[in-house]
Amino acid sequence: MAVRVPIGVVMNGVTGRMGYRQHLVRSLLAIREAGGVPVADAQVLWPEPVLVGRSEAKLAQIADRHGLTEISTDLATALARPDVQIYFDAQVTSEREKAIGQAVAAGKHVYTEKPVATTVQGAVELARAADAAGVRHGVVQDKLFLPGLRKLRRLIDGGFFGRILSVRGEFGYWVFEGDWQPAQRPSWNYRAEHGGGIVVDMFPHWHYVLEQMFAPVRAVTAHVTTAIPRRWDEQGRAYEATAEDSAYGLFELHGGIVAQINSSWAVRVHRDELVEFQVDGTHGSAVAGLRGCRIQHRAATPKPVWNPDLPVTEAFRDQWQEVPDNDEFGNGFRAQWEMFLRHVACGEPYTWDLWAGARGVQLAELGLRSAREGRRIEIPDLVAGGAA
Template sequence: MNGVTGRMGTNQHLIRSICAIRAEGGVRLADGRRVMPDPILVGRNADKLKDLARANGVTRWSTDLNTALANKDDTVYFDSASTGLRPKLIHQAIAAGKHIYTEKPVAPTLSEALDIYEAAKAAGIKHGVVQDKLWLPGLLKMKMLVDSGFFGRILSVRGEFGYWVFEGDWQAAQRPSWNYRKEDDGGVIVDMLCHWRYVLDNLWGEVKSVSCLGTTHIPKRWDEGGREYKATADDAAYATFELAGIDGPVIAQINSSWTTRVRRDDLATFHVDGTLGSAVAGLTDCWTQARVNTPKPVWNPDLPQTIDFFDTWEKVPNNRDYDNAFKVEWELFIRHLHDDTPFRWNLLEGAKGVQLAELGLKSWAERRWLDVPPLKA
């Protein structure tokens, strides 16, 4: 596990996924056997690695990636390091014969992402990309509504993601400073359009075209050491997508911003309108409004609104247990390795996310709509 000393790598991948799986006795296979992950933590800071390993009952750690990759007993390479280093590190792991599981974006550019995929395919190894939001309880409920035909013909999707990330002067920022430096592969478009690609493709329809406007609303920030720096990457993106829905075209709009204050149900919400009903999903909950329960407001700006619109929606019940989204995908990947079960969230799917981010940046630069061509791999 390379690069897991960062916030996401520590909390979601190590503690809530691998350590949680170990605490449960491993991943159960089809024949009843269990696979127990035995992680070795790899990174550059020995003190951080030692402390992280000790705190989580992990016995192995190293600052020497080459030596770790040389161990034949360690069959999977997981990458949560910086995006810029990822292609080189993954190629190195593929050359060492490791299966690959990696965070996104899988590479800074589409060409690099496709190179990684082709190398993995040529090597005959198995590979996967983190696409965690597909297993969030709110989006699983949304997927259930889509599959049940609740919406009728889906018309549109409106997504709102983000929150106010403090600048770091009088209150510490809750995101790392590299996120706001283009030269360090930062930017909300590169970060979030990779997510939106797999969310849109898997829930409402394949992305066919994109129009995106990015901006840097906050031009200067302060880093982890309290030093002022220039924000060179976009901190907000306003994107529109055309989707190939099952019953016809779907229009999707998603705002992604680290410069907005939240007055909605969750840090990310997706509002879907269809001919027979609508739904709004957050990270954990989902609300519905069927055609027969839709209120009939009349526009009258001279009188206060008498309808409590929030009260006219019904929450989808928790009719099943929901596990951590990252852990769910880790378990699916481990079963893919040992039971050869299908696992479609691979490096090619990861490349699709990089493709959409590249096209989003190009759309912004050229101020125009761009088609999203199929990837030829």
């Protein structure tokens, strides 16, 4: 029988949907149910969650539901525990920077949701502090682990596209205003003063997808709008939205690739998945979503002719081929947790650190600046130790 190596993990923000469902239940608890994370010498890493939040009643309810015992409403007390090695943050964005700073000061390794801070200056300072403290740090970059994007990665690595020309992304869905139907997202998402806004939320995602899948982003041009200016919160009270709910970004990548990504919480879905990326190259194209990926090779590309006087007779979607799974795709959040646990315990490589998170915040910050000033903005390099 494998020997369990316990790793204490302070989990701050598990009363929220993402922190609870993806990080606690489908990641750490799923790891425990599977017997831990195997490492060398017949050992398994065994995460021991310490649930932290503002509501003791909610924390106790979650702990009772899953047979856990360690909860706290005092972050400092939780971080002072000698049996805790990792601090994880899935709080509201506006509270994250301060809490991560506390964890670094306490000598804890840090794993966090994004964005890591509300400003690039704050994100850089966190990365510097973590490096200086000698703690390991990582940022959730879950979309890289989606089955659709893993298939897309396989196509890129196999040279399917030839020279990649462009990337077009569509993300979003209709988030109800909250008056006649409850909203699917918390009201703080629409308050800039609480760290809300679709640019701060989604541009860090688009940054790591573009950077890791294609090439670094070198310039951004963005337009944002608040399509639904009046919404209703969780208590049914009307409020004015102070953050944008729709963003339209043009991203110039190194090597000449152009990416266009539309993000909106005020759009109705007419696509196969809530997010889709179309990649066009000289030798072929692909459309990847959360799970599926379809391709069209240049040898099988039809020859449409523009003629508005005649009805379309071609079934364009039928001219694409589905990429097979050829693998088992587990939960991406869990896969990344397992990698970070091995990174902390065994020193295995982990490239998605706080500096990667800072670059995502930088893209969001410069995207908002581009929208305010109505112009294209080049993106300077962020390097370990400071900003160029």
